[in-house]
Amino acid sequence: xxxxxxxxxxxxxxxxxxxxxxxxxxxxxxxxxxxxxxxxxxxxxxxxxxxxxxxxxxxxxxxxxxxxxxxxxxxxxxxxxxxxxxxxxxxxxxxxxxxxxxxxxxxxxxxxxxxxxxxxxxxxxxxxxxxxxxxxxxxxxxxxxxxxxxxxxxxxxxxxxxxxxxxxxxxxxxxxxxxxxxxxxxxxxxxxxxxxxxxxxxxxxxxxxxxxxxxxxxxxxxxxxxxxxxxxxxxxxxxxxxxxxxxxxxxxxxxxxxxxxxxxxxxxxxxxxxxxxxxxxxxxxxxxxxxxxxxxxxxxxxxxxxxxxxxxxxxxxxxxxxxxxxxxxxxxxxxxxxxxxxxxxxxxxxxxxxxxxxxxxxxxxxxxxxxxxxxxxxxxxxxxxxxxxxxxxxxxxxxxxxxxxxxxxxxxx
Amino acid sequence: xxxxxxxxxxxxxxxxxxxxxxxxxxxxxxxxxxxxxxxxxxxxxxxxxxxxxxxxxxxxxxxxxxxxxxxxxxxxxxxxxxxxxxxxxxxxxxxxxxxxxxxxxxxxxxxxxxxxxxxxxxxxxxxxxxxxxxxxxxxxxxxxxxxxxxxxxxxxxxxxxxxxxxxxxxxxxxxxxxxxxxxxxxxxxxxxxxxxxxxxxxxxxxxxxxxxxxxxxxxxxxxxxxxxxxxxxxxxxxxxxxxxxxxxxxxxxxxxxxxxxxxxxxxxxxxxxxxxxxxxxxxxxxxxxxxxxxxxxxxxxxxxxxxxxxxxxxxxxxxxxxxxxxxxxxxxxxxxxxxxxxxxxxxxxxxxxxxxxxxxxxxxxxxxxxxxxxxxxxxxxxxxxxxxxxxxxxxxxxxxxxxxxxxxxxxxx
Numbered sequence: 001x002x003x004x005x006x007x008x009x010x011x012x013x014x015x016x017x018x019x020x021x022x023x024x025x026x027x028x029x030x031x032x033x034x035x036x037x038x039x040x041x042x043x044x045x046x047x048x049x050x051x052x053x054x055x056x057x058x059x060x061x062x063x064x065x066x067x068x069x070x071x072x073x074x075x076x077x078x079x080x081x082x083x084x085x086x087x088x089x090x091x092x093x094x095x096x097x098x099x100x101x102x103x104x105x106x107x108x109x110x111x112x113x114x115x116x117x118x119x120x121x122x123x124x125x126x127x128x129x130x131x132x133x134x135x136x137x138x139x140x141x142x143x144x145x146x147x148x149x150x151x152x153x154x155x156x157x158x159x160x161x162x163x164x165x166x167x168x169x170x171x172x173x174x175x176x177x178x179x180x181x182x183x184x185x186x187x188x189x190x191x192x193x194x195x196x197x198x199x200x201x202x203x204x205x206x207x208x209x210x211x212x213x214x215x216x217x218x219x220x221x222x223x224x225x226x227x228x229x230x231x232x233x234x235x236x237x238x239x240x241x242x243x244x245x246x247x248x249x250x251x252x253x254x255x256x257x258x259x260x261x262x263x264x265x266x267x268x269x270x271x272x273x274x275x276x277x278x279x280x281x282x283x284x285x286x287x288x289x290x291x292x293x294x295x296x297x298x299x300x301x302x303x304x305x306x307x308x309x310x311x312x313x314x315x316x317x318x319x320x321x322x323x324x325x326x327x328x329x330x331x332x333x334x335x336x337x338x339x340x341x342x343x344x345x346x347x348x349x350x351x352x353x354x355x356x357x358x359x360x361x362x363x364x365x366x367x368x369x370x371x372x373x374x375x376x377x378x379x380x381x382x383x384x385x386x387x388x389x390x391x392x393x394x395x396x397x398x399x400x401x402x403x404x405x406x407x408x409x410x411x412x413x
Numbered sequence: 414x415x416x417x418x419x420x421x422x423x424x425x426x427x428x429x430x431x432x433x434x435x436x437x438x439x440x441x442x443x444x445x446x447x448x449x450x451x452x453x454x455x456x457x458x459x460x461x462x463x464x465x466x467x468x469x470x471x472x473x474x475x476x477x478x479x480x481x482x483x484x485x486x487x488x489x490x491x492x493x494x495x496x497x498x499x500x501x502x503x504x505x506x507x508x509x510x511x512x513x514x515x516x517x518x519x520x521x522x523x524x525x526x527x528x529x530x531x532x533x534x535x536x537x538x539x540x541x542x543x544x545x546x547x548x549x550x551x552x553x554x555x556x557x558x559x560x561x562x563x564x565x566x567x568x569x570x571x572x573x574x575x576x577x578x579x580x581x582x583x584x585x586x587x588x589x590x591x592x593x594x595x596x597x598x599x600x601x602x603x604x605x606x607x608x609x610x611x612x613x614x615x616x617x618x619x620x621x622x623x624x625x626x627x628x629x630x631x632x633x634x635x636x637x638x639x640x641x642x643x644x645x646x647x648x649x650x651x652x653x654x655x656x657x658x659x660x661x662x663x664x665x666x667x668x669x670x671x672x673x674x675x676x677x678x679x680x681x682x683x684x685x686x687x688x689x690x691x692x693x694x695x696x697x698x699x700x701x702x703x704x705x706x707x708x709x710x711x712x713x714x715x716x717x718x719x720x721x722x723x724x725x726x727x728x729x730x731x732x733x734x735x736x737x738x739x740x741x742x743x744x745x746x747x748x749x750x751x752x753x754x755x756x757x758x759x760x761x762x763x764x765x766x767x768x769x770x771x772x773x774x775x776x777x778x779x780x781x782x783x784x785x786x787x788x789x790x791x792x793x794x795x796x797x798x799x800x801x802x803x804x805x806x807x808x809x810x811x812x813x814x815x816x817x818x819x820x821x822x823x824x825x826x
Binding site for chain 2 (some may be wrong): 007010011012013014015016017018019020022023024025026027028029030036037038039040041043044048052070071072073074105107111114115131150154200208210274276279280281282283285286287288289291292294297298299300301302303304305307309340341342351354355387388391407
């Protein structure tokens with residue numbers, strides 16, 4: 001199946017947003033066995049939009065659009081699709097009732113312009129959007145499918161997974177493609193590829209590597225006539241990769257590092273407290289992104305000054321002797337967090353977020369400490385990158401240290 | 414001048430890289446008065462590349478390509494351009510000598526495959542690339558220009574600024590475009606448009622509205638023969654928009670909410686401390702994303718249990734009387750944070766992040782409190798959306814309350 005992505009919105013052409021939707025969708029297609037031939041972006045202009053969609057429906061079996069489904073006059077995706085299909089747009093009473101209910105449940109009346117989002121054409125199927133007000137559209141012309149999704153990334157992804165993928169699977173033929181992502185932490189993309197290079201040059205199964213916000217993703221993909229066979233090929237490769245990468249593999253598919261450590265804490269009946277300086281609350285924030293984290297996360301301290309560290313229980317002598325940015329202070333911070341918040345595990349981070357140096361230590365210097373029921377361990381790292389990236393890498397390293405410690409890794413592994 | 418961007422490379426279609434070149438170039442064009450009508454990505458396939466470039470040269474005055482200029486067999490941009498121009502490719506002896514020198518200066522012999530990068534066609538001008546081995550190409554057909562630059566972002570940007578922009582200025586007429594973004598918080602996109610609807614339907618200047626992670630962006634744009642005139646048109650519209658939206662406008666262009674509140678704290682010589690439950694550290698994390706925040710941010714407390722709130726100084730009686738999720742507790746948290754961390758301002762958030770309800774209050778319930786040197790104020794909100802979005806909206810509302818309080822807004826405004 002030959003596919004094409006069309007991203008709609010003048011803000012993309014004005015460079016005001018980078019189109020992350022197109023690359024996210026591009027990543028989903030190989031696992032479905034769908035080839036992507038064209039990606040384009042077009043502004044909120046009815047004439048150009050019609051031209052693009054018309055050509056796309058001619059040359060591609062599947063056209064995937066994002067954006068332009070809002071309630072304002074700028075939003076012209078629906079009008080363009082209707083024109084390309086040669087159909088009229090009308091208000092669907094069921095959709096309208098659903099949308100009015102959506103607003104009513106939030107205690108608001110629906111603005112009249114939002115009626116625009118309750119429209120469709122005769123042959124178009126509306127795709128529910130429980131995360132927003134813009135339903136998607138699924139249309140077909142001469143067997144070629146066109147799907148329109150909202151441009152807001154989390155709404156689009158939810159609709160893709162729950163509405164679009166099931167419809168695509170129906171349209172697809174007999175070849176089964178099975179795919180699994182192994183998530184890797186503590187290794188860069190080149191280092192990971194170097195280690196598994198002998199596994200990289202096969203046709204079926206294949207491995208693709210992707211550098212992501214939460215580490216390196218390895219996508220293992222196999223094709224076969226039978227799901228079981230494809231799955232067996234991936235299972236086999238999975239074992240080989242893990243034999244090489246070991247503890248660096250922290251999860252699969254939708255696993256998130258904060259979910260993995262949360263699960264480990266729950267299984268072991270342990271609770272967690274944090275103390276952070278350079279990450280400024282990012283560790284606690286990430287841990288609490290996990291639903292249910294209130295059952296193991298006691299709380300966190302963000303100690304952005306030495307006075308705050310001391311007030312929270314870090315001995316002043318340790319700071320004056322070793323500096324606020326040191327392994328010794330990181331360990332004391334972990335212990336203080338654990339004791340102050342009555343948790344079984346304390347996790348602490350201190351470092352220099354930059355851009356300026358601190359205590360003669362360069363921006364990027366990091367010390368992470370953990371106190372697991374009195375067993376203490378510290379690691380160092382150096383991330384000389386811009387502030388927000390430095391915070392993110394440090395947070396990942398802290399969660400990874402927590403994960404390894406909970407799994408019982410020996411301190412010098 | 415009507416322009417078009419073509420990003421070349423199969424790795425873009427595979428989702429292996431996000432095409433940041435296109436959005437960077439898109440951002441450069443308005444200041445040159447060049448309109449961007451189309452953006453597309455195409456793989457390393459000679460046939461499809463020819464089709465795309467041929468159509469682009471027909472419909473656009475300027476075609477900007479990136480990628481596909483490397484030395485390998487996959488790199489087909491030069492071949493496609495030559496085919497579209499109907500010209501032969503030959504090795505340019507001067508270019509070849511330059512390239513061999515480039516390698517020699519690094520102590521290497523040039524691999525023979527790199528001769529491919531020393532080619533051009535009769536009507537094509539090679540653009541120097543001092544940062545890499547791939548020269549660019551500048552070609553014209555019937556007065557329409559086509560420029561090809563390398564895909565490596567820092568090479569491309571250097572070539573754009575030093576080689577492409579000077580050539581474009583020569584081709585361009587006199588029209589100047591001036592643009593400014595007003596950032597709006599506390600209003601949805603529809604509500605903001607509703608309020609300024611009378612300003613929306615003009616040709617010059619224009620307003621575009623965009624929903625973003627940090628609020629609603631209003632883009633004010635004007636064209637004129639003179640920069641001063643375009644700027645005056647935008648200034649005039651800016652005044653009208655602010656007269657309607659008032660305090661909802663928090664900044665312009667690159668301003669960020671955390672930067673705005675940081676600047677206000679610095680100007681007033683005030684320091685800040687936070688206590689958060691439902692946002693789990695996101696408020697502190699956002700504040701500390703701002704470089705220099707250590708000069709006004711004392712620290713934060715993440716009180717994920719009632720015990721932690723009480724340990725941090727919230728009176729147990731207030732929690733038992735009004736509940737942990739209440740205005741009264743939010744105010745006590747703000748005061749406790751301020752006092753515990755010796756700050757002039759305490760900012761606190763309590764709420765139900767979900768998915769489950771708490772104390773009989775539904776997921777999405779939010780109370781935010783602020784204590785500014787003893788002056789206390791609380792606001793309520795309701796964000797019944799998924800956990801991570803709920804945290805983000807709550808964080809924005811908390812920073813906005815801080816901003817309004819620092820600006821001296823009366824509690825009932």
